[in-house]
Amino acid sequence: MDVLIYLIPIALFLGGLGLVGFLWSLKSGQYDDLEGAKWRVLSDDDLPPDQRPEKSAGAE
Amino acid sequence: MPRVRVAEGRRTCPLRNRENTITIAQADRFRDHDAMNVHSRDWSAFVTKAPSGASHIELAVEGIHCAACMARIEKGLGRLPGVENARLNLTTHRLAVDWQPDATNAGAVVDKLESLGFKAHPFDPGEMRGRDDAASRHLLRALAVAGFGGMNIMLLSVSVWSGNVTDITPETRDFFHWLSALIALPVVAYAGRPFFVSAWAALKARSLNMDVPISIGVTLAVAMSMLQTIQHAEDVYFDSAVMLLFFLLIGRYLDQNMRRRTRSFAENLAALRAETARLIRPDGSTGDVPLSQVEPGMLVLVAAGERVSVDGVIEEGTSEIDQSLVTGETRLADVGLGDRVHAGTLNAAGVLKVRVTAAAKGTLLDEVTRLLETASQAKSRYIRLADRAAALYAPLVHTAAALAFIGWLIAGIGWQPSLVIAISVLIITCPCALGLAIPAVQVVASGILFNKGVLLNSGDALERFATVDTVVFDKTGTLTLPDAALANADEVRAEDLELAGRLALASRHPLAAALARASGARDPVTGAREAAGSGVKATVDGVECRLGSPKFCDVAEDAAAAALALHPDASLIVLARAGAAPVLFAVRQALRPDAVSVVADLKRRGLHVEILSGDHQAAVAMVADELGVADYAARLDPRGKIARLEALKAEGRKVLMVGDGLNDAPALAAAHVSMSPVSAVHLSQAAADAVFLGESLAAVPAALRTAHRAHVAMRQNLVLAAAYNCIAVPFAIAGFVTPLLAALAMSASSIIVTANSLRLRFGKAD
Numbered sequence: 159m160d161v162l163i164y165l166i167p168i169a170l171f172l173g174g175l176g177l178v179g180f181l182w183s184l185k186s187g188q189y190d191d192l193e194g195a196k197w198r199v200l201s202d203d204d205l206p207p208d209q210r211p212e213k214s215a216g217a218e
Numbered sequence: 219m220p221r222v223r224v225a226e227g228r229r230t231c232p233l234r235n236r237e238n239t240i241t242i243a244q245a246d247r248f249r250d251h252d253a254m255n256v257h258s259r260d261w262s263a264f265v266t267k268a269p270s271g272a273s274h275i276e277l278a279v280e281g282i283h284c285a286a287c288m289a290r291i292e293k294g295l296g297r298l299p300g301v302e303n304a305r306l307n308l309t310t311h312r313l314a315v316d317w318q319p320d321a322t323n324a325g326a327v328v329d330k331l332e333s334l335g336f337k338a339h340p341f342d343p344g345e346m347r348g349r350d351d352a353a354s355r356h357l358l359r360a361l362a363v364a365g366f367g368g369m370n371i372m373l374l375s376v377s378v379w380s381g382n383v384t385d386i387t388p389e390t391r392d393f394f395h396w397l398s399a400l401i402a403l404p405v406v407a408y409a410g411r412p413f414f415v416s417a418w419a420a421l422k423a424r425s426l427n428m429d430v431p432i433s434i435g436v437t438l439a440v441a442m443s444m445l446q447t448i449q450h451a452e453d454v455y456f457d458s459a460v461m462l463l464f465f466l467l468i469g470r471y472l473d474q475n476m477r478r479r480t481r482s483f484a485e486n487l488a489a490l491r492a493e494t495a496r497l498i499r500p501d502g503s504t505g506d507v508p509l510s511q512v513e514p515g516m517l518v519l520v521a522a523g524e525r526v527s528v529d530g531v532i533e534e535g536t537s538e539i540d541q542s543l544v545t546g547e548t549r550l551a552d553v554g555l556g557d558r559v560h561a562g563t564l565n566a567a568g569v570l571k572v573r574v575t576a577a578a579k580g581t582l583l584d585e586v587t588r589l590l591e592t593a594s595q596a597k598s599r600y601i602r603l604a605d606r607a608a609a610l611y612a613p614l615v616h617t618a619a620a621l622a623f624i625g626w627l628i629a630g631i632g633w634q635p636s637l638v639i640a641i642s643v644l645i646i647t648c649p650c651a652l653g654l655a656i657p658a659v660q661v662v663a664s665g666i667l668f669n670k671g672v673l674l675n676s677g678d679a680l681e682r683f684a685t686v687d688t689v690v691f692d693k694t695g696t697l698t699l700p701d702a703a704l705a706n707a708d709e710v711r712a713e714d715l716e717l718a719g720r721l722a723l724a725s726r727h728p729l730a731a732a733l734a735r736a737s738g739a740r741d742p743v744t745g746a747r748e749a750a751g752s753g754v755k756a757t758v759d760g761v762e763c764r765l766g767s768p769k770f771c772d773v774a775e776d777a778a779a780a781a782l783a784l785h786p787d788a789s790l791i792v793l794a795r796a797g798a799a800p801v802l803f804a805v806r807q808a809l810r811p812d813a814v815s816v817v818a819d820l821k822r823r824g825l826h827v828e829i830l831s832g833d834h835q836a837a838v839a840m841v842a843d844e845l846g847v848a849d850y851a852a853r854l855d856p857r858g859k860i861a862r863l864e865a866l867k868a869e870g871r872k873v874l875m876v877g878d879g880l881n882d883a884p885a886l887a888a889a890h891v892s893m894s895p896v897s898a899v900h901l902s903q904a905a906a907d908a909v910f911l912g913e914s915l916a917a918v919p920a921a922l923r924t925a926h927r928a929h930v931a932m933r934q935n936l937v938l939a940a941a942y943n944c945i946a947v948p949f950a951i952a953g954f955v956t957p958l959l960a961a962l963a964m965s966a967s968s969i970i971v972t973a974n975s976l977r978l979r980f981g982k983a984d
Contacts, residue, residue, distance in 0.1 A: 180362050190307060193308040
């Protein structure tokens with residue numbers, strides 16, 4: 159059972175990492191606009207013009 | 219040209235329909251009109267400065283339908299020189315813009331948005347969301363911490379539970395218990411704060427709310443587990459305490475989030491209705507400022523066609539004003555130097571300069587404010603279902619726990635095992651299901667209502683909606699549409715209507731606006747000149763035409779009287795041409811399109827319907843007749859409306875009041891529950907329990923129906939929670955409850971209650 163001495167701190171550390179990650183994402187405003195975020199991911203505006211895929215009808 | 223750019227807007231977003239482009243074209247025309255006749259607007263009062271020197275403004279934007287609109291706005295503004303950052307929040311429909319103050323200004327940003335086809339209006343930086351956002355973020359952080367703690371403790375607890383029935387050594391178990399304690403103590407201290415604070419506040423006020431038993435249960439569970447850990451016991455309850463907090467925080471967060479969504483929507487509406495005043499500064503310059511910055515003694519400019527945003531006395535100019543939002547009176551009133559005007563009235567004809575005054579003794583506003591205060595105080599006596607349940611539940615549970623303690627003590631098992639059993643009673647009774655029973659239903663029901671265009675101001679309004687047996691309507695602006703409409707379209711020739719409409723486009727008088735809307739005209743007559751307060755004159759195809767009051771167009775008084783006899787509650791506009799008979803248009807406030815069917819529906823459902831109006835007898839009688847309402851009263855002042863509501867209350871009736879005017883505000887606060895349309899004055903919206911959007915009155919029966927179903931679900935949930943306790947408590951008192959059983963029971967009861975609430979959403983559509 160000595161292995162618990164390592165495993166438990168590791169488990170707690172990883173869990174804590176998740177918590178800190180969540181608190182950071184909350185603080186940096188990533189949950190402020192869930193509606194907009196789901197559309198922004200589809201936008202090609204961040205690519206240089208020559209790398210954008212073919213435009214479909216109706217896209218800006 | 220504006221229209222070209224508007225057409226561009228139509229191409230990219232499939233949802234921007236033709237009607238929309240018409241209104242935008244009209245808005246453009248008004249803006250040009252504004253720019254020519256008055257001045258350009260100055261938004262500097264809304265701009266905040268960032269430490270980096272950049273200017274920042276937050277705008278509520280109207281007309282956003284999809285992601286394409288978002289891309290258009292952000293890219294369009296990005297092309298504006300000087301703009302550093304423009305980000306639209308698609309959830310709240312708010313836009314944040316940062317720019318370099320030397321390169322551009324807020325006016326250019328708003329103008330650019332308008333040219334893109336979006337109406338935007340800045341927020342008052344003074345009263346922005348702040349507090350709500352902070353509360354909601356704090357709950358989310360507490361939820362994350364409780365979730366983290368719960369998962370890790372559960373990991374250790376499951377090991378202990380399975381070890382207890384197999385071969386765990388006492389040393390390992392103690393180690394796990396100490397680890398659990400190490401996690402649980404800070405987690406409970408942090409995540410439990412929302413409950414501890416609220417429970418403490420309730421206790422200080424010598425009352426009980428649901429948070430009191432929650433706080434006692436959690437604190438005792440942690441304290442006892444600490445003791446058990448020190449004494450090397452087999453069972454500890456750290457996981458129960460943290461899980462309890464986790465479940466309750468979910469309910470709390472959902473509740474807060476629903477309120478925040480409603481409020482941010484309401485704030486957008488308020489901002490888009492441009493609740494600003496155009497201040498005339500001592501040096502003669504003008505600028506738009508948020509109402510919160512206007513103080514008595516300041517001078518405010520009100521252009522024709524605008525709503526008066528302040529209470530005050532006219533210092534310069536004469537005009538006609540439409541007081542329908544304030545008194546319910548639909549006829550225009552003449553005002554001039556020294557007359558008092560109220561916020562919410564519509565300036566129909568000339569430009570006014572108004573000196574802002576505080577609500578002086580004896581004025582309508584003073585009377586309304588006073589009545590409103592009394593009415594709100596009387597209303598705060600309502601006790602919410604959740605608090606009634608808590609008041610019943612807490613003493614019962616605590617007595618049961620105390621009896622279990624005393625009983626086992628007498629049975630002679632020693633004080634500590636007795637205390638363990640007593641605390642396990644508190645844990646297993648699980649205020650968790652009770653704590654979720656009502657908020658879960660409120661969240662689901664208000665979400666349903668939100669989608670139907672009804673915004674609830676308070677969660678407990680649902681409970682009060684459910685018991686309504688009488689509906690009282692205001693007439694003007696509630697049963698009727700806030701804007702006037704043409705009443706005799708079928709009596710006039712189409713070409714007359716079109717010409718009249720084109721002439722009407724030159725005026726901002728509300729009656730002319732109604733005529734322009736009815737005709738669908740989009741092409742104003744060039745060279746039309748408006749004589750303030752009387753009409754428009756122009757030469758069309760070499761013929762002189764006039765549009766305006768019967769007097770302005772030289773119509774004989776008996777002809778006008780004959781036309782008025784046909785439409786007793788209408789106002790007349792005349793189109794006169796040289797060499798042709800004058801054409802009379804009757805314009806009146808039309809009933810909301812579904813008013814008749816809604817009132818019939820309410821009556822069919824056994825509700826008593828009444829109309830209480832401040833308008834004159836003939837107008838009210840006509841509407842009541844059309845709707846088939848037998849009980850109505852006209853010419854009521856705010857005091858009269860309250861008196862009638864009191865009389866209904868004395869009969870034992872639960873009244874839903876629906877109204878929009880300033881004169882309705884006290885009645886809205888005094889009624890058992892109240893609603894107002896989104897076009898209502900600010901004071902009334904604040905006094906009402908719910909606000910509904912759009913032209914349809916169907917929101918009223920929809921709210922009643924949803925509230926009824928929500929109320930049923932709430933009571934079901936309370937019964938479920940009580941039934942669960944009836945089964946669980948004997949087990950706990952008998953001492954059979956282990957931490958594993960407590961965790962299972964707690965999760966199961968919470969899930970059952972939540973599932974029952976969600977059933978509302980999938981229930982039969984109505």
